[in-house]
Amino acid sequence: MPDTTRRADSLPGNRYGNRPTMKDVAARAGVGLKTVSRVVNGEPGVTPDTERRVQEAIEALGFRRNDSARVLRKGRTASIGLVLEDLADPFYGPLSRAVEEVARAHGALLINGSSAEDPEREQELALALCARRVDGLVVIPAGDDHRYLEPEIRAGVATVFVDRPAGRIDADVVLSDNYGGARDGVAHLIAHGHRRIGFIGDMPRIHTAAERLRGYRAAMEDAGIPVEDEWMSLGATNPERVRRAAEEMLSGPAPVTAIFAGNNRVTVTVIRVLAERTRPVAFVGFDDFELADLLQPGVTVVAQDAAALGRTAAERLFRQLDGGLVAPERVELPTRLITRGSGELPPAD
Amino acid sequence: MPDTTRRADSLPGNRYGNRPTMKDVAARAGVGLKTVSRVVNGEPGVTPDTERRVQEAIEALGFRRNDSARVLRKGRTASIGLVLEDLADPFYGPLSRAVEEVARAHGALLINGSSAEDPEREQELALALCARRVDGLVVIPAGDDHRYLEPEIRAGVATVFVDRPAGRIDADVVLSDNYGGARDGVAHLIAHGHRRIGFIGDMPRIHTAAERLRGYRAAMEDAGIPVEDEWMSLGATNPERVRRAAEEMLSGPAPVTAIFAGNNRVTVTVIRVLAERTRPVAFVGFDDFELADLLQPGVTVVAQDAAALGRTAAERLFRQLDGGLVAPERVELPTRLITRGSGELPPAD
């Protein structure tokens, strides 16, 4: 007759420390399994004396509830996933921190991963998170087709996209006003007398990059300035490439007198290039950064509020979870032009 | 007679979309449950024809394996937890990114949370992660007593502490050479002729802060310079407080001629204060930061390699997991003095 009352001790050591379970606690406390569950979950209907006995057993055995089993039973994991582009990017730090704070306020944990701007990796990550049955997903898209998430969303995974819109599906999206911000930044340069203005941005397949480029073009058009092809660099944003692009724009017979940088990584490199030159070149960058005010001259930027992006997205996520489904919305947060000197330099013609 | 063959459809909607299970897939494909499991896990022993039928059913139903159940069965979650101080701190970005990369290479996901320098919150987070049965834990300690993790470690949760040592338990620790770095930085100032050198650091209950303070004292002592109490500020590092501390050191009859900052946040504020002054004051900061070279003068720093800290810690973690238990070790990574100008200013006496 096989003994089924206790798990076989002959199991190979695939499970590490053989943690105590509620059953063990119950045995030690001399109570039923469900009573332990009640104590652990603070449910009513346990006499103080029984509770004390159970607590002692828990203490003695070092018991900790297995949330995997709990999740399996309850159907909610109290955790949300965050797929972003790069945890190490200073722009995403405050964003994920904000998401985390909101999650914490709702008693949820945050699982996150970096897509490294690779659509496949984004998908792999997002689906892995779904397999863990996260309650919701905040995604900073790397790809432009998110139909792979349709079954998940239908199955009840709350989903919000941030920073860039979802591709080919209808979902909540929280964005900065990339178009307006870039337009304002470039208009600012134009207002200070510039006409030959360079734009260095990321690949236009990235939505934010495309929008900012559109803002640049709009500002130029509004001012009646035809844009020359050599004034624009739209490609990878590794330092070497950006450096080369900046140097090309700044040389030749009719160099640009001002540069607008499409994101924080570009900004850093362009500032390096400009610092090596003697002729002053006006500069405005998208994204604020620490110590921008202490450089000489201070760096004028179009700032977006990364924390607000994260917070807004996470709040929408939990609204989906708490209040049932709401119609997908597109929220656009304003940007702010911060003048510090570099954007107010006159053209050195 | 109750029908137990299928879960009751009368369940209240506590479970959202009622996702399909392997059972559903099996029913649709007209095969057994275990066969579906075999297909999903790529186990051998399934005819191509059967496999195709199963795949089609999976596709049609939008099935995705429930990892919670899998974890419950297998005992390993393929996820590790990271408890850090603040996701938004630029120092921890690269660190967590490095941990994530290593985790990814081992097929594991990363769950992380910020303790906000609060020991209780650290404990709460770490234990929540253990309840999720993470396979391992990377902790940047906020508190100085980690005995609460003893049962978990005994139960097989691999654990590595980074940036600061564990308190009151024996565990793997990966640190920067805070003492040596600070000593070198201060010695550098002394070598450039300074004797009245200020130190602004965090609360000494934080290990790194205490070690850096020790390095400062050691350098001063080595040079035979008695340290005055007014030269040291050891407290919270909010901007107001740091600003006040810096301004006090720089005024009075015998002001300091150089300042050593204990971490990146202090550095930022001190640089602000120094930028407002006309008299040049030499400066060295602990922790490198972006654009430090572009300030006037460039900022000399003692740099630690955050990514290396994270990578080393995560690698040790997985070594624990793969190779069974190894004796706990304390690894100390060297720091690097990067001279850029601010630390080489002569004393303005």
Add this chain to the structure above:
DNA sequence: CGCGCATCTGACAACGTTGTCCAGGCTCTA
């Protein structure tokens, strides 16, 4: 034609928890 063997498949239990439901003991009142 029958037997053995290899291959493929499925029934069943178990993982650790929670929800349901019932039993037993107690108190309170008539």
Add this chain to the structure above:
DNA sequence: TAGAGCCTGGACAACGTTGTCAGATGCGCG
């Protein structure tokens, strides 16, 4: 003191998956 009702505690099934094991099927060979 008996009956009703309440309070506490426990037995049992279920969550969705995987490991074990045995049954079914088909094939080759004697």
